[in-house]
Amino acid sequence: MIDFLEWAGSLSGLLGAFLLATHTRVSRYGWLAFLAANVAMIGFALGIGRYGLLVQQLGFMATSLLGIYRAGFALPFVRSQG
Structure with a gap:
C-alpha cells in the first residue's frame, strides 16, 4: 500500500x-x-x-483547495453568498 500511495501521489x-x-x-x-x-x-x-512531509502536504492541500475554489469548482463546505 505504501508503494501505491507513493506512486499515486507522484504521478498525480x-x-x-x-x-x-x-x-x-x-x-x-x-x-x-x-x-x-x-x-x-x-x-x-x-x-x-x-511528519515534515505530512506538514508540507497539509499546506499544499490548503493551496490545492484554494485553487479548486478559484477555478470555479464548488466546495461542499463553502456556501455561496446570495
Whole structure:
C-alpha cells in the first residue's frame, strides 16, 4: 500500500503540474490532480512516519483547495453568498 500511495501521489502531482502548465480550458483540472496527490502523499507520509512531509502536504492541500475554489469548482463546505 505504501508503494501505491507513493506512486499515486507522484504521478498525480506530475499530472496536475502538466495540466496547469498547458494553460488551456482543461488546466483547472490540475487542481483536482494536485488534491489527489496531496491525499496520497499524506497517506504515504503517515505510513512511513515522516511528519515534515505530512506538514508540507497539509499546506499544499490548503493551496490545492484554494485553487479548486478559484477555478470555479464548488466546495461542499463553502456556501455561496446570495
